[in-house]
Amino acid sequence: xxxxxxxxxxxxxxxxxxxxxxxxxxxxxxxxxxxxxxxxxxxxxxxxxxxxxxxxxxxxxxxxxxxxxxxxxxxxxxxxxxxxxxxxxxxxxxxxxxxxxxxxxxxxxxxxxxxxxxxxxxxxxxxxxxxxxxxxxxxxxxxxxxxxxxxxxxxxxxxxxxxxxxxxxxxxxxxxxxxxxxxxxxxxxxxxxxxxxxxxxxxxxxxxxxxxxxxxxxxxxxxxxxxxxxxxx
Numbered sequence: 001x002x003x004x005x006x007x008x009x010x011x012x013x014x015x016x017x018x019x020x021x022x023x024x025x026x027x028x029x030x031x032x033x034x035x036x037x038x039x040x041x042x043x044x045x046x047x048x049x050x051x052x053x054x055x056x057x058x059x060x061x062x063x064x065x066x067x068x069x070x071x072x073x074x075x076x077x078x079x080x081x082x083x084x085x086x087x088x089x090x091x092x093x094x095x096x097x098x099x100x101x102x103x104x105x106x107x108x109x110x111x112x113x114x115x116x117x118x119x120x121x122x123x124x125x126x127x128x129x130x131x132x133x134x135x136x137x138x139x140x141x142x143x144x145x146x147x148x149x150x151x152x153x154x155x156x157x158x159x160x161x162x163x164x165x166x167x168x169x170x171x172x173x174x175x176x177x178x179x180x181x182x183x184x185x186x187x188x189x190x191x192x193x194x195x196x197x198x199x200x201x202x203x204x205x206x207x208x209x210x211x212x213x214x215x216x217x218x219x220x221x222x223x224x225x226x227x228x229x230x231x232x233x
Contacts, residue, residue, distance in 0.1 A: 004070045119154060182208070
């Protein structure tokens with residue numbers, strides 16, 4: 001039986017961000033594919049024009065229809081194309097994992113008012129704001145993050161997603177809560193906080209607490225790998 005786990009990094013990151021997690025999962029016998037999304041490579045001449053649909057298409061292309069089971073794990077801003085994937089091709093995903101993130105709602109954008117061609121790491125995470133999100137990262141990890149971060153395509157940040165398929169709500173899913181507890185995820189979702197307001201619509205959803213900062217693939221890679229393995233069955 002072949003179980004494929006596709007790992008999709010969030011803003012500013014490429015496949016390198018998943019190295020420790022991918023190594024652990026591969027060692028457990030899973031077929032692992034870590035992606036660098038369009039517009040998020042080190043040198044990408046099309047960065048300024050890449051759209052969420054372009055990124056969703058690249059995820060669909062990575063999902064192996066011949067696999068017996070496919071798990072799609074998306075981190076942070078990768079929830080945008082990840083939601084498009086399960087809206088457009090729900091049959092390709094047997095289990096969805098939202099790593100410190102949540103599915104997008106129809107008509108929502110990460111930041112509809114963003115007007116730049118690209119979003120830089122330093123534009124979003126100033127030193128005084130980064131302490132909580134970057135909790136548990138070592139100085140070496142922070143230095144690597146800052147040195148390897150690439151600009152995120154502006155259209156991915158600002159383009160609203162259009163969702164039409166109710167079947168996405170039936171894809172079994174796990175929300176890994178690392179920046180704040182699952183109790184807060186649920187509470188904020190029920191209150192209609194924009195970033196989480198789509199969660200109550202999902203009918204096969206579970207939560208796992210993995211307390212750390214926003215990048216558990218670096219701060220708790222083995223623990224994150226075990227949660228992904230559990231989702232893979």
